[in-house]
Amino acid sequence: HYHRIISLIQAKTVKCKLKVSPEDESALNETLIGYSKVCNQSLKHALKEKITNNMTLHRRIYYSMREKSDLTSNYIIRCFAKVCAGIKSARSQGRTPKSFQPTSLDLDIRLFTLFQTEDQFSISISTMQGRCKIPLAIGDYQRKLLNGQKPTAATISVRKGQFYINICIKTEIPEVASTGKFIGIDVGQVNLVSTSTGFKKR
Numbered sequence: 001h002y003h004r005i006i007s008l009i010q011a012k013t014v015k016c017k018l019k020v021s022p023e024d025e026s027a028l029n030e031t032l033i034g035y036s037k038v039c040n041q042s043l044k045h046a047l048k049e050k051i052t053n054n055m056t057l058h059r060r061i062y063y064s065m066r067e068k069s070d071l072t073s074n075y076i077i078r079c080f081a082k083v084c085a086g087i088k089s090a091r092s093q094g095r096t097p098k099s100f101q102p103t104s105l106d107l108d109i110r111l112f113t114l115f116q117t118e119d120q121f122s123i124s125i126s127t128m129q130g131r132c133k134i135p136l137a138i139g140d141y142q143r144k145l146l147n148g149q150k151p152t153a154a155t156i157s158v159r160k161g162q163f164y165i166n167i168c169i170k171t172e173i174p175e176v177a178s179t180g181k182f183i184g185i186d187v188g189q190v191n192l193v194s195t196s197t198g199f200k201k202r
Helices: 022-049 054-068 073-092 140-146
Strands: 004-018 104-108 112-117 120-127 130-137 153-159 162-178 193-195
Touching: 004 140, 022 054, 022 073, 022 104, 022 120, 022 130, 022 153, 054 073, 073 104, 120 140, 140 162
Parallel strands: none
Antiparallel strands: 004 130, 004 162, 104 153, 112 120, 120 130, 153 162
16 A cells, blocks of 8 residues: 545635725725726626627727726726626626626735734735735734735725725645545435445444
């Protein structure tokens, strides 16, 4: 028999509240409004032209969106992905795609950065008023999850005047040792569990 080590990576989302100053709030709200406008303009075009692929949408309207909006190019690209995902999701549920409200921002590695100074965390985020550095209001649980992380994706959201960021991180699942033997498991109505080794549980 041989031994094999299986290492698995798990994606996890860490929800954090932001300590937003009045200046940061103004910048974030302006960006949220600009983002939703581009999303809705892109949605209108995508529906009219029956486009569901974000790369096709990009080729068709990227430059016109850049002329109409003060959003950075990366935000506009994120808009196209959001719109096409929204269309596909709506159609899979048999409904018409809804318009986008100024309540969330999709971020990639170029739009935000997570900073850590000892046990204090903050983010730098691109806005229509420039970069804003905003502290996170978090507890020990979030600090433990974020410690040493270099996330590349996140979502900003606002609810009842409070701003939050959902940060996507990757964590390693404890290693599993395998001897090379595999067991088949069957879930049935007579026996709750039956395995290929002969074990049965009623």
